[in-house]
Amino acid sequence: MNEVDIIPEQNSLEISRTNQYTINDDNNDILPTYIPRLAEPIIIRGAGHVTVFALNNKFDEEYPQALTHKVSRDEYQETIKRVNLILRKNVPINFKWLLCGCICCCCTIGLSLCPVLCLNRRSKDAVSKILDWENARLYHKLGLHWHLTKQKCPNNAVQEYVLMIEFRPPLSLSHPD
Numbered sequence: 001m002n003e004v005d006i007i008p009e010q011n012s013l014e015i016s017r018t019n020q021y022t023i024n025d026d027n028n029d030i031l032p033t034y035i036p037r038l039a040e041p042i043i044i045r046g047a048g049h050v051t052v053f054a055l056n057n058k059f060d061e062e063y064p065q066a067l068t069h070k071v072s073r074d075e076y077q078e079t080i081k082r083v084n085l086i087l088r089k090n091v092p093i094n095f096k097w098l099l100c101g102c103i104c105c106c107c108t109i110g111l112s113l114c115p116v117l118c119l120n121r122r123s124k125d126a127v128s129k130i131l132d133w134e135n136a137r138l139y140h141k142l143g144l145h146w147h148l149t150k151q152k153c154p155n156n157a158v159q160e161y162v163l164m165i166e167f168r169p170p171l172s173l174s175h176p177d
Helices: 073-103 111-139
Strands: 013-024 029-038 042-044 144-152 159-167
Touching: 073 111, 111 144
Parallel strands: none
Antiparallel strands: 013 029, 042 159, 144 159
16 A cells, blocks of 8 residues: 555645655554645735724625635625624724824823724624634535634735635544544
């Protein structure tokens, strides 16, 4: 059994051979260890006009082509609409508090910006909570994982929060739970 036939599923994984080897105790054979390499994650950037502390007021609703055979358009758009609904409610309020905090910043030695930071954290937590619920409900079963992460913009040094859809490895049938 020098070679193992491996059938990848729907081109979402690539198998790579590593330099690590496992020893089979039965025959003292040396078997190569194979580690699945997953496809690149999908990045969904903010598409709104208002950004407060790197959090945009809405995300792009265009369906990525990399998800074509993974999830339906309706499920994808429903998830994006839920996230955008939270952001549409919270980010304009955060912006108003930011303006108020900037006006009072000289008098309060910068402490007037603390409410904006707390509101921004609450908005990020609400989006993360929705994404965790969606992951548990649907996306983990499909081999996907959504999360909110901070990334550098491609054209400048500014960082922003983006939605990242990562491909999870399929369940291995040869290893027990």
